[in-house]
Amino acid sequence: MWCRLPLGKGLIEAGDDAGVEFLSIRHAGESADRIGFPNELFYHLDRRLDILKEFRSPKVGAFIEEILDFSPLRDLVLFKPGSARISPGAYLHPPKDEAEALEMCSPRIFRTYGATLECVRLNGLKSVSGKLEEIARETRSETIRKMTEECLRVTR
Numbered sequence: 001m002w003c004r005l006p007l008g009k010g011l012i013e014a015g016d017d018a019g020v021e022f023l024s025i026r027h028a029g030e031s032a033d034r035i036g037f038p039n040e041l042f043y044h045l046d047r048r049l050d051i052l053k054e055f056r057s058p059k060v061g062a063f064i065e066e067i068l069d070f071s072p073l074r075d076l077v078l079f080k081p082g083s084a085r086i087s088p089g090a091y092l093h094p095p096k097d098e099a100e101a102l103e104m105c106s107p108r109i110f111r112t113y114g115a116t117l118e119c120v121r122l123n124g125l126k127s128v129s130g131k132l133e134e135i136a137r138e139t140r141s142e143t144i145r146k147m148t149e150e151c152l153r154v155t156r
Contacts, residue, residue: 009051017057023048024063025070038084041072042108049115053122061125064116068131076109079140110143117151126155
């Protein structure tokens with residue numbers, strides 16, 4: 001399991017879009033249980049999105065669809081109460097409540113979601129428009145709504 005990310009990255013760097021499949025969340029291995037916590041989720045996704053940011057392939061669409069459907073990320077992007085679960089030992093001063101936890105996570109939410117939208121734009125992924133429209137409608141964050149609407153305008 002540990003070699004899937006380097007293998008996928010190597011294939012992508014060689015121009016082989018088969019590498020996208022190795023970046024999938026379902027290939028996270030033993031860390032899959034931990035990516036329900038925001039810090040681990042952002043780390044996991046940021047590494048993969050960084051690899052894909054300049055890579056154009058129809059397979060990127062399947063990866064983006066997978067992460068937009070992945071409930072821990074989707075709940076954070078929608079700013080659902082309770083979505084910012086705090087992993088034990090993750091903070092020196094843990095948040096006092098769910099609202100503060102979401103506030104603490106919001107810069108990372110915006111960055112990771114922004115990188116996701118950048119992959120959508122670079123690949124012209126009209127196939128994810130429906131999912132993005134749902135996010136724009138359902139999110140409690142005006143920033144997420146604006147980011148999503150801008151991406152939808154550009155990809156239409």
